[in-house]
Amino acid sequence: MVRDRGSALRQAVAEPGTTPLVGVYDMYSASVAAGHYEAFFLSGFGFAASFYGLPDVGFIAWPDMVAFTERLRAAFPDHHLLVDIDDGYGDPEVAGHVVRRLEQAGASGVILEDQQRPRRCGHAEGKQILPLRQYLDKLDRVLDARRDLFVVARTDATEESEMLLRTKELAATETDMVLVDGVRSAAQLKLVRDAAGDKPLLFNQIGGGKSPRFSLTELTGLGVDAAIYSTPCLFAAHRAMEAALAELKASDGRLPDPSAGRDVGVAGSTELLARNLAGRRRG
Template structure:
């Protein structure tokens, strides 16, 4: 199966294609019941795998191994993986792209940040000289055959954003992402700057970008919407609440079932579905 082409076709269809950020196999199992496209964000992976912020700690073998496990469990879902800056080195970026493509990953996001890197919605981001990033991007594009590539800029200056958005749209990258867009007006300007190239918008709760529905994004000409951390942040609140209630109840577990929390039966059924998909791939 050509996973990259399948995602291209999905993006080319009417409306805005949503990709849901997952941070481990369990969150992916739940998200996959509701959506056909999943996203592995650097923020979620750094938080879940290392317990650290998204500032450059991710080791590429860890990310590749997780992506490979996801593909094994979800053989028919679109899978987009954030590979940050390609782990600094251009040769390494190309190697990771080839590994992910052989593993059946649909696409990757490659950013123009320089180290020390930051979450796309954090302050203090620094970007590579445009020529340096374009050279890396061109090498990555030449190393893939089917894999979809999202070219991402983390520029924060309005003039620089427009210059970079136009430059990225002129490459053979499949999609353009300007991360940390602050308002609807900027989305409109970026949409005009990239011409006919598909445009991706990244939404993260509490981030710098406005909260917009898929209908609103489609009206703005956005082709893809990535929801980076809905599972992670939902788990954060749910686990915190569960621990507070357990302590208040003197260690008495809550009831399970329709009016209570999940239990071993529901969790096992979810995981058995994964096992069946592994067995029939």
């Protein structure tokens, strides 16, 4: 059981290769993902979709994200939890308060972006960014508020010159890692890697997004230290539910037989969730 969550995540991303963090959007998706990955990304896109049924355009309230983090930590005491906190949910004072609350809740780290409201998903059109000094002031407040928390500074700049300028500025701070969201090519990622210097680099993979679909081996070759996968669980669930409900409708409401091995039944689902009880006891 790890108490120094931020230090544990720093150690993980410092190891050779690119560390994957898979996006989870609720406790059930996390229960499935825990059988495959040791690090979770609490995606704003996925959480907005799951908890509110809304797009990722700034509807998330920070107490809801803190509560989600607390539930995940209780069930998964040994997993890394990297939390998307959008723009910090407001001004620097709020951002600092949220960081303290998340660290108390058991988060390993947070990602703070430089968007201004109305914000957008990092791979959507119409993003607007804060003046650099204004963002750096907010980032400083977050860094001052943490104890051991791992902090990722993220820029949503879309113009390459501004992207590289901000990468250099963010890398010069006490942040643990830099993320440039929406990188459009391997060549552009190499420029970002150079601009970040020795600072660890994070890459965001999202289905249907603006960035190429790199393998972990390819990302390692490009100098990327960690990769977040924002939506594989969410989009897979969407696809599976559409297929299952279409099949149910076509079969005149007759459920498929789980014993055929194609579907999860009561026993399989209960067995999965029972593991969370064991996690809570360890925690």
